Amino acid sequence: MTAADISCENVRKSFDRTDAVAEFSTVFQAGRTTALVGPSGCGKSTILRMIAGLDAPDAGLIRLGPETPKQVARRGGLSMAFQDPSLLPWRTVRSNIALGAELARKPAGGVDDLIHLVGLDGFADHRPAELSGGMRQRAAIARSLISEPEFLLLDEPFGAVDAITRRRLNQDLPPLWRRRKTTTILVTHSVEEAVLLSDRVIVLSPRPARILSDIQIDIEGLRTAAETNSAKFQALKSKVLAALEEAA
Amino acid sequence: MTVTRSLLGVVATILVWEAIARIQPNSVFFSGPSDVANYIIGHSGLLFRAAVETTGNAVIGFLWGNFVAFALACLVILIPRSEWVVSALALLVFCIPLIASGPILRVLFGPGSGPQITLAALAVYYTTFLSLVVGLRAISQNWTDLMTIYGRGRLSTLLIVRLRASLPYLFVGLQIAAPAAFLGAMIGEFTGAEKGLGVLTLRAMRGLQTDATWALALISASLAMLGYACVGLIKEKLTPHAPTILVSTPRGRSDHSFPAQVIGVAAIAALVFFLWQGSMDAFNLNPFFAKRPGDIWQFLSHPANMNTLLNALGATLAYAIPGYLAGLALGAGLAVVLMLWPPVARAIMPTAITLRAVPIITTAPLLVLAFGRGFTGTVAIVAVMIFFPTLVACLQGLRQTPTQIVDLFESYGVTRFKLLRSAQIPAMLPALFASARMAVPAALLAVTTAEWLATGRGIGVLMALTASTSDYNMLWSCVVLLCLVAVGAFAMVAWCEKRVLRIYASEQLA
Ligand SMILES: Nc1ncnc2c1ncn2[C@@H]1O[C@H](COP(=O)(O)OP(=O)(O)O)[C@@H](O)[C@H]1O
Ligand SMILES: [Mg+2]
Numbered sequence: 220m221t222a223a224d225i226s227c228e229n230v231r232k233s234f235d236r237t238d239a240v241a242e243f244s245t246v247f248q249a250g251r252t253t254a255l256v257g258p259s260g261c262g263k264s265t266i267l268r269m270i271a272g273l274d275a276p277d278a279g280l281i282r283l284g285p286e287t288p289k290q291v292a293r294r295g296g297l298s299m300a301f302q303d304p305s306l307l308p309w310r311t312v313r314s315n316i317a318l319g320a321e322l323a324r325k326p327a328g329g330v331d332d333l334i335h336l337v338g339l340d341g342f343a344d345h346r347p348a349e350l351s352g353g354m355r356q357r358a359a360i361a362r363s364l365i366s367e368p369e370f371l372l373l374d375e376p377f378g379a380v381d382a383i384t385r386r387r388l389n390q391d392l393p394p395l396w397r398r399r400k401t402t403t404i405l406v407t408h409s410v411e412e413a414v415l416l417s418d419r420v421i422v423l424s425p426r427p428a429r430i431l432s433d434i435q436i437d438i439e440g441l442r443t444a445a446e447t448n449s450a451k452f453q454a455l456k457s458k459v460l461a462a463l464e465e466a467a
Numbered sequence: 468m469t470v471t472r473s474l475l476g477v478v479a480t481i482l483v484w485e486a487i488a489r490i491q492p493n494s495v496f497f498s499g500p501s502d503v504a505n506y507i508i509g510h511s512g513l514l515f516r517a518a519v520e521t522t523g524n525a526v527i528g529f530l531w532g533n534f535v536a537f538a539l540a541c542l543v544i545l546i547p548r549s550e551w552v553v554s555a556l557a558l559l560v561f562c563i564p565l566i567a568s569g570p571i572l573r574v575l576f577g578p579g580s581g582p583q584i585t586l587a588a589l590a591v592y593y594t595t596f597l598s599l600v601v602g603l604r605a606i607s608q609n610w611t612d613l614m615t616i617y618g619r620g621r622l623s624t625l626l627i628v629r630l631r632a633s634l635p636y637l638f639v640g641l642q643i644a645a646p647a648a649f650l651g652a653m654i655g656e657f658t659g660a661e662k663g664l665g666v667l668t669l670r671a672m673r674g675l676q677t678d679a680t681w682a683l684a685l686i687s688a689s690l691a692m693l694g695y696a697c698v699g700l701i702k703e704k705l706t707p708h709a710p711t712i713l714v715s716t717p718r719g720r721s722d723h724s725f726p727a728q729v730i731g732v733a734a735i736a737a738l739v740f741f742l743w744q745g746s747m748d749a750f751n752l753n754p755f756f757a758k759r760p761g762d763i764w765q766f767l768s769h770p771a772n773m774n775t776l777l778n779a780l781g782a783t784l785a786y787a788i789p790g791y792l793a794g795l796a797l798g799a800g801l802a803v804v805l806m807l808w809p810p811v812a813r814a815i816m817p818t819a820i821t822l823r824a825v826p827i828i829t830t831a832p833l834l835v836l837a838f839g840r841g842f843t844g845t846v847a848i849v850a851v852m853i854f855f856p857t858l859v860a861c862l863q864g865l866r867q868t869p870t871q872i873v874d875l876f877e878s879y880g881v882t883r884f885k886l887l888r889s890a891q892i893p894a895m896l897p898a899l900f901a902s903a904r905m906a907v908p909a910a911l912l913a914v915t916t917a918e919w920l921a922t923g924r925g926i927g928v929l930m931a932l933t934a935s936t937s938d939y940n941m942l943w944s945c946v947v948l949l950c951l952v953a954v955g956a957f958a959m960v961a962w963c964e965k966r967v968l969r970i971y972a973s974e975q976l977a
Contacts (some may be wrong), residue, residue: 273615289618292616293618295618305610305613307631318627319617322616322619366617
């Protein structure tokens with residue numbers, strides 16, 4: 220399976236009387252990582268939920284490659300890490316992670332590698348109630364990766380993860396989805412994380428969400444935490460921050 | 468520590484009981500522990516065989532009833548559109564007092580344990596169905612989202628998430644179901660079996676054998692409670708954090724307009740007639756005892772028959788209504804009084820929850836002995852049957868007053884009485900109405916059983932009579948009428964509930 224674009228055309232969504240998303244149009248390029256940043260409550264989660272086929276847009280068109288979100292979902296081609304880890308409390312960490320493959324009808328190989336990658340060694344047989352919030356979130360990330368999806372939607376996946384672990388995950392996880400040529404959308408509150416992890420940052424306006432600026436992150440090669448000190452990184456970060464401040 | 472204390476309690480109870488019995492030797496309505504023990508020892512073989520028979524039927528009925536409840540609940544989840552019809556039919560069948568379906572099942576099944584097992588199943592399926600539906604629905608949206616992300620539908624969601632998540636709710640239902648199954652089996656035996664504790668109870672009562680009546684009531688209640696305790700133990704093991712749920716019927720959607728509701732009721736009525744006539748024709752049941760809707764219509768068009776039936780109903784309702792109201796009022800009243808002394812309420816709660824599960828019918832013979840075969844005895848049976856579920860539900864409702872509201876009131880230093888009146892009693896109302904609805908079939912069951920066993924008046928007796936004289940037209944008419952009364956009363960309570968809760972809600976808005 221080759222990577223495919225996610226295209227949004229004039230997508231609109233409102234709840235009761237609140238307009239959450241207004242005329243959202245863009246193409247998330249195949250095999251690339253795009254970050255969505257914007258003030259909280261501006262409609263980022265709503266956009267992801269529509270791309271995942273959880274909510275239907277009121278107007279407009281969403282396509283993943285040639286297919287609708289529902290079609291991709293049915294063949295197990297996408298996965299999403301929610302803001303809330305929503306693990307099944309009666310399953311162990313290992314079996315919660317394996318659930319991602321089970322649901323996508325794919326072989327659950329490499330669970331232990333993923334457990335190691337997200338730093339949950341030694342907790343494979345624990346239940347979610349025995350983990351901290353950050354650990355649960357890491358298990359949920361692993362669950363979204365195990366099915367090797369073509370489309371990966373991450374909604375503030377590191378929100379509850381402590382700073383040190385977050386730095387490590389920021390470094391270890393992206394190579395995984397880059398190697399697999401996964402089309403990834405990452406919602407995050409951290410500008411630094413957005414610049415570090417993605418090829419492009421989209422800054423959204425306050426509700427209803429519109430695109431305020433669209434910044435290419437053209438940093439070549441492996442991105443390590445050390446990269447954050449480079450002048451180029453700092454310049455890109457300031458650019459995103461300036462756009463965000465304009466939004467507020 | 469607690470074990471010694473409860474042991475001491477048991478010993479003290481037995482001593483007091485014996486003392487009372489010694490004060491009134493040879494009483495016709497009171498047997499002391501020594502009399503009861505003597506009877507049990509003297510008839511241990513007979514009692515043991517009867518207990519095995521009844522327990523066996525109860526267990527088989529328990530399994531069947533819960534299986535049906537499980538299947539219906541899954542159906543409702545998998546095909547949400549079916550909910551309306553399934554719930555309505557389930558409620559309708561639940562509304563038929565067991566003592567009314569007993570004789571009919573007896574003629575359908577002939578001799579044997581078929582009716583007892585069916586009645587045990589009928590006694591349990593509804594509460595399990597209700598709590599299971601609540602449980603299957605009580606999952607967070609995140610989990611359904613997760614399933615949707617992977618393109619999984621209702622079946623996968625049911626199998627992977629809902630079933631496991633509903634376990635605590637299922638066990639709440641199963642625990643109530645265990646003694647209820649026992650009750651169903653006993654009632655099945657009242658209505659014409661050859662073996663079992665119900666048969667012995669009937670014989671003891673008719674023969675005015677006080678010691679036997681007491682012994683049988685004790686054994687029956689203990690076995691039923693044993694079932695309750697066993698399921699409780701499994702529940703503790705599997706799901707230590709059981710949720711508090713009010714086992715009550717789901718409230719119908721209020722967005723249906725009046726014409727839509729009328730059409731709905733008519734559709735259900737048509738479906739019932741179709742099923743009634745259709746199943747009898749399909750199984751080619753003998754029209755001598757399997758009466759069709761047309762037969763009943765014809766039978767009741769004779770004014771004499773109609774009069775007999777309505778007179779009996781009048782007599783029955785004259786007992787049922789006071790008992791029903793008394794049970795509700797006492798239950799709610801005691802809950803409110805207990806709320807003024809929270810430590811007492813906390814202490815009484817476990818006992819009340821346990822007593823709620825005692826199938827009162829198994830002790831009905833004792834109430835008849837104590838209060839006589841007239842008005843007081845019957846009303847007492849009905850009231851006691853309703854009292855404990857109402858007490859428990861109302862206490863749970865009172866406790867669910869949002870703590871912020873309680874804190875707010877207390878921060879203004881209002882009296883406990885004021886808090887109760889303006890915050891806690893309104894919070895209790897939904898629970899009270901939920902139990903008022905569930906109490907309708909319970910009250911009819913209690914009153915008809917009491918009539919069947921003891922009083923010699925009303926529809927219960929009419930059914931007993933017609934069952935023994937093979938007057939099947941009258942028997943079926945009784946069943947239909949009781950069912951209509953139950954559904955009507957149920958609808959009336961639901962109507963009051965809607966009005967009262969609406970007033971209460973608008974008060975909240977102001
Ligand atoms: N299911 C819903 N019902 C009503 N309003 C909603 C719903 N989901 C989101 N909203 C509203 O839409 C707006 C955008 O929400 P969301 O997409 O969650 O924002 P965020 O950018 O923080 O993820 C918010 O104002 C939120 O209150
Ligand atoms: Mg969000």
